[in-house]
Amino acid sequence: MKYAIDHDYHIHSHLSTCSSDPAQTTAAILDYAKQNRMSTVCITDHYWDSAVPGASNWYRPQNFDHIAESLPLPQSEDTTFFFGCETDMKKDMVIGIPASRFDDFDFIIIPTTHLHMIGFTIAEEDKDSNERRAALWAERFDKLLDLDLPFEKIGIPHIACNLINTKGHLPVLDLIPSEKMEELFTKAAARGCGIELNAFDFTFTEADADRALRPFRIAKACGCKFYLGSDAHFPKELVKAIPRFTRAIELLDLTENDKYHIPARKK
DSSP: OBOOOOEEEEEOOTTSTTTOOTTOOHHHHHHHHHHTTOSEEEEEEEOOOTTSSOOOTTTTTOOHHHHGGGOSOOOOSSOEEEEEEEOOBOTTSOBSOOGGGGGGOSEEEOOSOOTTSBTTTBOGGGTTOHHHHHHHHHHHHHHHHHSOOOGGGEEEOOTTOGGGOTTOSHHHHHTSOHHHHHHHHHHHHHHTOEEEEEGGGGOOOGGGHHHHHHHHHHHHHTTOEEEEEOOBSSHHHHHHHHHHHHHHHHHHTOBGGGBOOOOOOOO
16 A cells, blocks of 8 residues: 555744744644645654753754753644654764653654754765765764664654765765665664655755665665655745655655654653
8 A cells, every 4th residue: 555644743943943933833733744744743852951061052042941841732623733853963973852851752863964063963064075974974974873772763864965965965974885874774774763854855956866865765675664755944934845756656666565653642
């Protein structure tokens, strides 16, 4: 059975500093889910816990008390609204969520590709080298998979996004050997985490399709499970998500067997 567009597990509200759009409310997000007949949706505002040292000036205000202002989340009979977060990994491989907070979230996404934060996620001396950025793509992914995390509710977002290098991310991806990707995605499949199909990662031209799709095709061949993420910060980005999800599903020939699910809440 073809992969159904019945969820969106990566959405920001106005509480994320990079949104701050008063129209991007939890009520609007739930309405988007209902209009598109989604059975589950998840809010994932940017987050760095106050108990973890080393937050950047940008992350510091986005602590648990701040993002928890969205609670309680609105619910409906047909749509479950999950509470999640998008934390981060510093250049020293420290992540912004302590183990004491794992149970506070239904879903936790941890990007390893936020290499636009010079000095925080990537060293100053590495920023101009595509070779170092390619090496960091692999090193950071590998380190994350080695952490003691509740992988059944961990998502790896935007694995092929332009934040790898805002001057052109495809040349960086080209430098990562398929054998290294196979090693990492096999490990990810064994951990049981979800791999994100980020709406922004599927805006490439037809000429670049093979290059852009290579990580996803390898992940699929390695047995990874995929979830959809609009990564929307504004209402207009929610509108654009569905056709991009459709493109991803069709290009990768995904079925329901390829789908990752957020675990049911513990009662």
